Amino acid sequence: MYTLLLFAGCLAGITTVLFGFGGGFVIVPLLYAVLTATPAADLGQPNAAMHIAVATSTAVMVFGAGMATLRHHRAKTVPWHEVRPLSVYLGLGAIGGAAAALALSGDRVKWAFMAYLAVSLLDAFLRPGFMHQTRPSIRPMGRTLTAAAGLLIGCVSALLGVGGSVMTVPLMRRRGASMTAATAMASPLSLPMAVAGTATYMLLAGEPTSLGPWHAGYIDLRAFLALAAGSWLGIRLAAPWIGRIPDALHARVYLGLLGLILIVMLAL
Incomplete structure (x- = not known):
């Protein structure tokens, strides 16, 4: 199980750096499949598998998005003047999204x-x-659109345990950003959402021991450690490719990965 999670974490790290996914599109389906194969008594609560998968993915996102942000910053691919106005609203939206998920x-x-x-x-x-x-x-966004977009993206991302890339990348793409810039923005924009969402999943889960000793709220700590270690490796492997993928190919692969993940989720 943990070898599989380590490999999944590595894939998540690669997609975080190159596509801004935050890892959730890899981690949530896999962890959900692993947990649904676990006896219900071991989970401590019936029907908790999806909540644990989403919460653990959100926690791993804090680590992965933080590292990916650092890599993109060093590569000078992050348009910080576009990122900063959205960040606060993303964090606020994430609190509501995590609470709604529970x-x-x-x-x-x-x-x-x-x-x-x-x-x-x-x-x-x-x-x-x-x-x-x-x-x-x-093309810059006005203050009202920035607030509305940030709150919505933060809420949906925390609700589903994914990075905001599926909303921020198309949004910035249509406003004229290259795929490199759009995906670079996704990591720092995922970070405040991930921190706020993780805190909410930890605080609103009920009794601390309801899911067992290796859980912090709904977060599976052993799975988190395996996934974070794999994510670190994947980010290191993918970092040299930042800014080197042709724009049209980058966009097609991005959509192809989303389609593949949807097929996997439908099969579960």
């Missing part, structure tokens, strides 16, 4: 996760502006 059944969170992927894919294919960069620079 109020929903695991099955509903799973279906919400898949609906999110399907809508994102359809939007990217049906509306112009994602597959090809159309502007020479990023």
Whole structure:
């Protein structure tokens, strides 16, 4: 199990650096599958598998997004003037999203996760502006749009345990960003959401021992350590490719990965 999680963490680290996924699109389906194969008595609560998968993914995102942000900053690919205004609103939205996830059944969170992927894919294919960069620079957002977008992205991301990339990357892409810039922004934008979401999943889970001694709230600590170690390795392996993937290819691979993850989730 832990070897598999280590490998998943490595894939998550690679997707975090190159696509801004935050790892959730790899970690949530895999960890959900592992946990559903675990006897219900070992989980401490029935139907807790999806909540644990989402919460643990959010915690791993703190580590992965932090490291990926540092890598992109060193590569000078992060447009910080676009990132800073959104960050506070993302953190605030994440608190509401994590609280909402705990109020929903695991099955509903799973279906919400898949609906999110399907809508994102359809939007990217049906509306112009994602597959090809159309502007020479990023068009700035007004204060109201920044607040609304940040709160929505933070809420949805924490609810589903994924990075905000599926919303921030298309948003910035249509505002003229290259795939390198759009995916670079996803990591620092995922960080405040991940911190706020992780704290909420830890504090609102009920009794500290309800899921066993290796849990902090809904976070599986052993899975977290294995995934974080793999994420560190994946980020190191992927860092040399920052800014080197052709823009059109980068966009196509991004959408292809989303489609693959949706297929995996439908099969679970």
